[in-house]
Amino acid sequence: MKQITTEIIVDEDNQQLELFGTPMFPCKAYYSDVNKFVTGDISWHWHEEIEVILVESGSIHLYLDDSDFILNEGDAVFINSNVLHYIKSHKSDKCTLNTLVFNKSLIAGGVQSVFEQNFVNPIVQNKNLNTVIFYKYTTWGKEAKDYIHKAFVEFEESKFGYEMLVREYLSHMWYVMLKNIQDLNLNKKSINNLNSDRIKSMLSFIHKNYNKQITLNDISKSVNLSERECLRCFKSTLGISPIQYILKYRVSIAVKMLSESKDSITVISDTVGFDSPSYFSKIFKRFIGTTPSQYRKKSTF
Structure with missing residues (x-):
């Protein structure tokens, strides 16, 4: 089942202290009302796992170490591994998020598999790609965020075989994302590293x-x-x-x-x-x- 979260616990290096799922199924879902966090925001933190967030209601201001974005209801975002980030609500009394945090192995499969080598590592290991925004008004953005929504719902309901469906939908999201950022220069050096x-x-x-x-x-x-x-x-x-x-x-x-x-x-x-x-x-x-x-x-x- 999804976990309702109102606080992010980090260690002395701001790395989030959380077991995201289990070794057998390294994925966890969270439902969050940003305004109900103790400090009114989701403080700066990072983790090795990948994070995808769908703005269910309201809007958020997402800050990364090199940029910031406003995301509105229906928009979604991919946050890469080890990226420092911070979230607060944006002009909204109610701001709820559906979040999935997962290890790359969930969709990469075995070590050195074709999935890991050709499709997952080029994204995860790229230090210049912190995030990808899925805006609802773009065709591919809507497609990607819809897959995030489907994965979240399956995790929430946790019916028989939900793990297979969560993995399938996140893989679809990954495919849509990878296919549509091919025109980006992912090898461009970033001065913000x-x-x-x-x-x-x-x-x-x-x-x-x-x-x-x-x-x-x-x-x-x-x-x-x-x-x-x-x-x-x-x-x-x-x-x-x-x-x-x-x-x-x-x-x-x-x-x-x-x-x-x-x-x-x-x-x-x-x-x-x-x-x-x-x-x-x-x-x-x-x-x-x-x-x-x-x-x-x-x-x-």
């Missing part, structure tokens, strides 16, 4: 040290950049400054502690790296919309 590596390293440093009083200088030194270049790289890729990201990350950790522990707000404030409970409360309300004490009361019901 270096930025992506830098961002992943900086996020790793922040996640290891978020509870300390780290500065822009500390972050820039972790990747041997000047403060100015560090700031530019961060803002051009993630859209916010390193310091704003640190604050938001601290708040996300605090949210879990408020829900899962009985520690006092003062203790939580200190644990996640804030100088004072009053400043913690101010920043928490900025991101979550309520004070820490109000959030804790709500989460106990």
Whole structure:
């Protein structure tokens, strides 16, 4: 059955910590209401698996490490392996997504098979192809997104033999995508690959040290950049400054502690790296919309 998700759990490198299916059937389906995520968005993360998303209602703003897109109801997107991405709703009170995350082996078959070598690896191993958008107003885009929808429905219903149908529909989606991007220069070098590596390293440093009083200088030194270049790289890729990201990350950790522990707000404030409970409360309300004490009361019901 599909899984309703309201939070993305990542490790210190922002890699999503999740078992996507089983070794026998490496695929998982998610139904998500973006506005019901704790922070109101799906935070920056990445995973080895491939992800396809169909916007069921509303619209989303999808950010990658080198670009961003607006996707409306009925549009879909393919996100390649190991691509850093972030999603928030776009001008909508309700924004729901149907998502499938799967390992390439689901459609590639055995190692060094003709499917893997000729059709799957040319996409998955191409570091310059982060995403493919399936717009509903294009013939092939509609065809690809319809296959995603069919795969999601089969997974949701989980009737006898659904695994075969999910694999079949995702293979059809892959074929449509591959056939229609042949005119793209997939060997073109991207200047953003270096930025992506830098961002992943900086996020790793922040996640290891978020509870300390780290500065822009500390972050820039972790990747041997000047403060100015560090700031530019961060803002051009993630859209916010390193310091704003640190604050938001601290708040996300605090949210879990408020829900899962009985520690006092003062203790939580200190644990996640804030100088004072009053400043913690101010920043928490900025991101979550309520004070820490109000959030804790709500989460106990």
